[in-house]
Amino acid sequence: MAPQQSDTGTAAQGLLNWFGAVRARTEAICRPLETEDHLLQCAPQVSPPKWHLAHTTWFFEQFILQPLAGDYRPFHPRFGHLFNSYYETVGEPFPRSRRGLLSRPTLAEVETYRRYVDDYMRRAIETLSATHCLELERRLSLGLHHEQQHQELLLMDIQYNFSQNPLRPAYHTPDPAPKRKAPPTAWHAVTEGESTIGHEPGGFCFDNEQPAHRVHLRPFRIASRPVTNGEYLTFMEEGGYARPELWLADGWATVQQEQWRAPLYWFEGEGNWQRFGLAGAQPLNPDAPVCHVSYYEADAYARWAGARLADEAEWETVARRQPVEGNFCETGHLEPIPVEAEADAGDTPQQLFGDVWEWTRSPYLPYPGYRRADNAFGEYNGKFMCNQMVLRGGSCATPAEHMRASYRNFFYPHERWQFAGIRLAEDA
Amino acid sequence: MAPQQSDTGTAAQGLLNWFGAVRARTEAICRPLETEDHLLQCAPQVSPPKWHLAHTTWFFEQFILQPLAGDYRPFHPRFGHLFNSYYETVGEPFPRSRRGLLSRPTLAEVETYRRYVDDYMRRAIETLSATHCLELERRLSLGLHHEQQHQELLLMDIQYNFSQNPLRPAYHTPDPAPKRKAPPTAWHAVTEGESTIGHEPGGFCFDNEQPAHRVHLRPFRIASRPVTNGEYLTFMEEGGYARPELWLADGWATVQQEQWRAPLYWFEGEGNWQRFGLAGAQPLNPDAPVCHVSYYEADAYARWAGARLADEAEWETVARRQPVEGNFCETGHLEPIPVEAEADAGDTPQQLFGDVWEWTRSPYLPYPGYRRADNAFGEYNGKFMCNQMVLRGGSCATPAEHMRASYRNFFYPHERWQFAGIRLAEDA
């Protein structure tokens, strides 16, 4: 859907269409929610849906309309404070853990805010495209990819918030997922050699995907599909959560402190394991990829299985050869589903894209030569390059057009509310 | 408004009217709120307005309809859990600090719940009155006084919740308070002797007001009016919050830990002291009673002033001789205002009722001979008789008909979000 550039008029139209589509998609995600649901913040790392609606709007206001649209008048004098997420260089952000305390502005006011900014944005796109304003395109593109990131966050946060309610409300009622058996795991071998990772010129990417650079790969094998719920259950049944030798020290400490005994959202009920998802509580599907595990759990599972996780160079090298297709949010499942068995798949890696983000064993670090921008854009990614681990491939909650092989997601190793799963690798 | 009993039909009608009036008043309090406001719980001790709406309804369902109305079918199988406040003997209460996490049931569903229970209640009142069911009247009376308590809690909680929003929303826009000067404090003397305190037979009271009993009073004097904002400001200016010798040890520790420098809701802005109230931020009125102080602050102020707080026997002895009139919630001010100077008042205590709850120096204890009921009603008051202090007289947020001289309110000594102020006393 990201536009192809041609002449000015068409370019503006393309941008307008794209802008409209992304903005509409965010609102569509919120449509099944009740007004009350928009205010929920059931954990400090979760944001209320209303806040997402406002913050994504603030991003355009702060980084496009205020600096580039000369006649812009801010919608509200305090929104610059309230809806700044973490950009310390453009003002004092409202504390993250208090976002759920803001009943005002109301949802209706936030919707008005969106309309107000959308109108200005449409005019700015038309005007600035006419002047071949590359800076506009650059910032607009960033703003829309930013909003797509929040589309996934919205789904993550809604699922978490709803899970805290004993009534276990369902966000949606999807069509039944296809009944499939997970195929056996095959091991796809990659020989030693040089590889390029990172985003090469052309098309959008975040700064953390750059610069593209050569890496040396040692020979390795990677599993043809992610670990399933059924496999993970075996790990649990064999004492996975009770054997310290399987865990990193910080992981084991977390298991003890948080009393982890299963992935997030799993619970025992009616004689078997269930999991809570956007469709409410459901029996666990043993053939679907395991989801909502932390890095610590992914690492422990891999050790138990006699394997390891891939690093991001290995992952990206394999993923570059695959089409960016899969169970993304557009399928409407909004949960991982078993892969479709292909007769001739052999050991070709499946499901690298969509379904679940795959934990790598790579800490989130700058690529060689990366320089964090001096201004607020330097805060977008660069300041988080410590203490977090990289995940790859997108999930059932990611917009398809948002994904690419070089895309780097990152979370703290203890976090589990993102749609994160496990793909095994091993030294060859 | 509480009904006078005559023949059966009239009695039923009286109860129905009373029931309707109290229930309607609760909803009227919530009417200025936005849907989003109903979900707010900005501190663990505060409850969301929606929860108050549901919990007061649950009280009738749990204690009248289920035990007394044979045909009653509960509205929802889980509401007995969700809206049980603290009655451990009738099921497991949903944790207090998590009430704000319940976006469902929605406000609309809670309103339907209220209608559903109201309908059953009306039928129960008609039916059971016909059979002279005294237990119904007893429980109905308790349920309605219970709901009146929550009417005040609603206003307290709304004010607190709104105070946490940097936008400082106003709950209402009242008529201007009368411009009055606080009269000088006079000291009303009471001589040594016997007195009776506690509720004597006739009319409703809570169990904690019983039994009425004789007490011996030493001679004392009590101030003719509460301490004003202006007087409290002098305490602050003379280093009140920086002088440990004025404070109880636990009070001083709280001052240090919480960094208290002024009453709750006071802030410095635009060159002077302001306070946040249900009408939003306003300049401090030096003639109005000081409000939203803790017991620790009331005690320290009294020590600084060379006085002390009254105990509850002293307070009640004086209050019994005064009419139960004052600035209750019906005046619509919803904040304490200066007393109206009466030409011939002399040292007659003013404002004992309404405006601000007055901290006494009496810990909240059972009266001699008090017995906590064995059932859930024993949990209503009795189990809180430890670690809390008694306050008397009602406030600008209390329904007038809810108040009487023997009424005992109670809060922890560090709590400040209730409408609590200071009246001085001294040994004669």
Added chain:
Amino acid sequence: MAPQQSDTGTAAQGLLNWFGAVRARTEAICRPLETEDHLLQCAPQVSPPKWHLAHTTWFFEQFILQPLAGDYRPFHPRFGHLFNSYYETVGEPFPRSRRGLLSRPTLAEVETYRRYVDDYMRRAIETLSATHCLELERRLSLGLHHEQQHQELLLMDIQYNFSQNPLRPAYHTPDPAPKRKAPPTAWHAVTEGESTIGHEPGGFCFDNEQPAHRVHLRPFRIASRPVTNGEYLTFMEEGGYARPELWLADGWATVQQEQWRAPLYWFEGEGNWQRFGLAGAQPLNPDAPVCHVSYYEADAYARWAGARLADEAEWETVARRQPVEGNFCETGHLEPIPVEAEADAGDTPQQLFGDVWEWTRSPYLPYPGYRRADNAFGEYNGKFMCNQMVLRGGSCATPAEHMRASYRNFFYPHERWQFAGIRLAEDA
């Protein structure tokens, strides 16, 4: 041992003897300790033995030598800070929770400090007695009673500290306690009437025991002996810790949070209940008074037993008629033991003094007419008159001469490391 006053020389000698005896007793308590034990602070409310040795010395330095002995030079310029417990009006106390972080001054240095101050004190006693300095005697008396309080605290704190060590070290190896059966509980009745409580002129008392005053007693009965371990075990076996209806709300919350299932120091081992004490781990003696229970547990036990706790006026009225005798620290048991059965005891209350402090249901409040001193002595007791409950009668760790019927001890209702037990009462 407190001296009888006669002529000056004898008076000085009496004071010197008393001073020497009390100071020596403190050191005797510490003698079984290893140097390392003196530094232990295993909980914030516990102080290291070395700190007790220094603080009791600081008390004489601060309140006698510095103000009254003109030539006194402080031992160390920082000890006034380090060993000030909570007297905010004479300087900034070193934070209580950090007392265990002071390896320096060493124990040897603290012992030198004691010698240094003792020498000055002896000279001051001789000099000032010669001038009939009543202020000296008053302050000396306070200082020595203060040190006796710390003698009990030392034993409490040593027991707590040792309990945290998996090696369960024993502080001492006492002679075997006498093997006795607890007699059946009889109920001693007191009729309605006036009584005087509080300390009447003559002899030492703390300010919180004054003024003596008349109280009206309703008729009541009080148990002839404290509750035993065996009786408490029955409460436990009948679900005492699992029945919320028996508990105060704050007590129940504490039971849940702290996972209380038995008194402090009880543990299950070798097939039965054991308790840890100053003699190490021992099988539970069912006939000895239960000890190391909180107010919450005492209150819940009483409710379970269909009784209540006495208030302090009731307790003191009964205790005034009994000799101040019992199992105090001088017996060397240092734990409560069963009462010796007396053939003709009838319902005479036994063991009011010694063995265990008895929780009353009285909050710790000023007596009518009490005035907290303006200076540091006002901090000794007065500032703690909030949130705590009164205990009476002394324990197996209290010096006998320290006790009297009017003595008021006080602890927070959740605290259990003091030697606290239960005596039942009931309305007549």
Added chain:
Amino acid sequence: MAPQQSDTGTAAQGLLNWFGAVRARTEAICRPLETEDHLLQCAPQVSPPKWHLAHTTWFFEQFILQPLAGDYRPFHPRFGHLFNSYYETVGEPFPRSRRGLLSRPTLAEVETYRRYVDDYMRRAIETLSATHCLELERRLSLGLHHEQQHQELLLMDIQYNFSQNPLRPAYHTPDPAPKRKAPPTAWHAVTEGESTIGHEPGGFCFDNEQPAHRVHLRPFRIASRPVTNGEYLTFMEEGGYARPELWLADGWATVQQEQWRAPLYWFEGEGNWQRFGLAGAQPLNPDAPVCHVSYYEADAYARWAGARLADEAEWETVARRQPVEGNFCETGHLEPIPVEAEADAGDTPQQLFGDVWEWTRSPYLPYPGYRRADNAFGEYNGKFMCNQMVLRGGSCATPAEHMRASYRNFFYPHERWQFAGIRLAEDA
């Protein structure tokens, strides 16, 4: 001092000498301490000196005497629990944060424990050397390097513990450090190319230094000396701690929460900056390397300076070419000192070894092909390979023979009590 192997008798003698020397050195470090100092644990990450003395002994008992010396009888049945640090696979470790609560065993008992184990160890070395027991040598070597690590920890922990005492005790009184000016920083360039890092066969190393492997280096420059106190002061004076754009997000959050304004141990006094060290409080030496900074501070300083930290491959490549010499603990300074200016040094990196551990920007990760052992030795290093950053080069508290170019130390990015400093690097 690590022995050269020749014939059996000599080998045994070499091992015995080495064992004796390392064990004696640990005790020498503790010699200036008072008995009380041995018990101090002033923060959860710090261990009491007595615990270090016992734990290093336990290591030999657990991993050599018990498995290899057939006749060994453990010194005490509970020491295996008390002095196990974190080896979950050989029993339940006593909780780290409670180590300071163990007054028993006393220091004298721990010294007896050391003697007891030393005697057995000497016999085991003689016996097992005679049988060419390679496993003994392997484990002995590990045990002695382990004890050397604790020698540095002892000094770190003593400094931290003493810093918490307002008396600011000095651990030692060293000879005055040489008065030197820090030379200007030069930049040592390394060209692009292949390099080998990791420990190559021969001599002792920890498992985390293996396997040696080839890496590709991009061209870079590295500073000729560490950042000095004076340079760091300029960073502070230019608002370093108040400019969020200089910091990683987690670093900035830590600065806010911990109120960091300077390195650990710095304080303002007597009109200038002072720092607390093992010699007590001293004026800050602007020419000495800055020490006791976190990774966050090192990273922010580098960003402020327009540079970055080296990664561990860069650091090791440079360090391999330098002799392992410097200001190690044997110099007796026990604090970083200015480098000695060498006339012809040019841009040769100085002080890579000793003085301060140098933060790299490398997360602590397994080298390619690293496999964590399945047994307890796998817990030595492998389980910590998450959330920590690598430091290189040893410090003024490291034994000289313990260091080598491939040595990898690791701490959490917020930790500051180790002797950690900053060396800058930049892309060429």
